[in-house]
Amino acid sequence: xxxITQTQPGMFVQEKEAVTLDCTYDTSDPSYGLFxxxxxSSGEMIFLIYQGSYDQQNATEGRYSLNFQKARKSANLVxxxxxxxxxxxxxxxxSLRGSTLGRLYFGRGTQLTVWx
Amino acid sequence: DTxxxxxxxxxxTKRGQNxxxxxxxxxEHNRLYWYRQTLGQGPExxxxxxxxxxxxxxxxxxxxxxxxxxxxxxSTLExxxxxxxxxxxxxxxxSSLQGTxxxxxxxxxxxxxxx
Numbered sequence: 001x002x003x004i005t006q007t008q009p010g011m012f013v014q015e016k017e018a019v020t021l022d023c024t025y026d027t028s029d030p031s032y033g034l035f036x037x038x039x040x041s042s043g044e045m046i047f048l049i050y051q052g053s054y055d056q057q058n059a060t061e062g063r064y065s066l067n068f069q070k071a072r073k074s075a076n077l078v079x080x081x082x083x084x085x086x087x088x089x090x091x092x093x094x095s096l097r098g099s100t101l102g103r104l105y106f107g108r109g110t111q112l113t114v115w116x
Numbered sequence: 117d118t119x120x121x122x123x124x125x126x127x128x129t130k131r132g133q134n135x136x137x138x139x140x141x142x143x144e145h146n147r148l149y150w151y152r153q154t155l156g157q158g159p160e161x162x163x164x165x166x167x168x169x170x171x172x173x174x175x176x177x178x179x180x181x182x183x184x185x186x187x188x189x190x191s192t193l194e195x196x197x198x199x200x201x202x203x204x205x206x207x208x209x210x211s212s213l214q215g216t217x218x219x220x221x222x223x224x225x226x227x228x229x230x231x
Contacts, residue, residue, distance in 0.1 A: 035219070035220075037222075042224070043205060043224060043225045043227070044222060044223070044224045045159070045207060045209070045222035046222075047219055047220070047221060047222075050217060050219055052217065091158050091159075093158070095218065102149065102164045102172060102218065103149070103161040103164060103172060103174075104149075104159070104161065104220060105161075106158030106159050108156070108158050109157075
């Protein structure tokens with residue numbers, strides 16, 4: 001069975017500091033994709049970053065980077081230079097077979113609060 | 117580029133009533149997904165369309181739930197004889213396969229409250 005685990009219900013970070021949100025996953029499928037989404041209080045899920053299981057390099061998108069450790073089955077999100085607008089719920093998700101089959105499996109999320 | 121839109125944004129209904137939600141995907145996307153999200157949880161997959169074909173359904177999708185995507189464009193999700201346990205946020209997402217990457221883009225959701 002596929003599973004995503006996010007062990008941090010809440011995280012706090014001061015503005016301009018970096019923060020790491022943890023995500024571990026479990027699958028026996030050798031080909032999979034890992035995603036991070038941001039969900040502000042308005043409810044919309046905003047795509048942040050993607051990492052494929054065969055990608056050699058860690059993914060980066062602006063202030064977001066994904067620390068992919070395949071042997072440990074972890075895909076932590078690193079947000080550099082935090083901003084007040086980063087305060088939101090963050091979800092880690094996985095799809096199988098390089099995303100070609102569709103459905104996403106989500107974790108329970110981490111609530112990030114950025115304080116001034 | 118217009119994003120995914122959903123209508124209505126909020127719906128309050130009485131137990132036993134039928135409700136229907138609509139999702140309009142990003143125009144060039146051929147894949148469309150429905151998810152349900154309850155308070156404090158991540159979204160849970162309900163069903164998936166590729167063009168007009170419904171290719172996958174979750175066991176969460178009981179007989180009271182039906183989804184359609186006529187002509188492979190917009191999609192509707194209907195819940196018959198609503199129950200209080202159906203209260204949740206219903207999220208729609210769309211995607212288009214690019215190589216081996218299929219990034220899903222979500223709409224704003226429809227929040228359902230069943231009284």
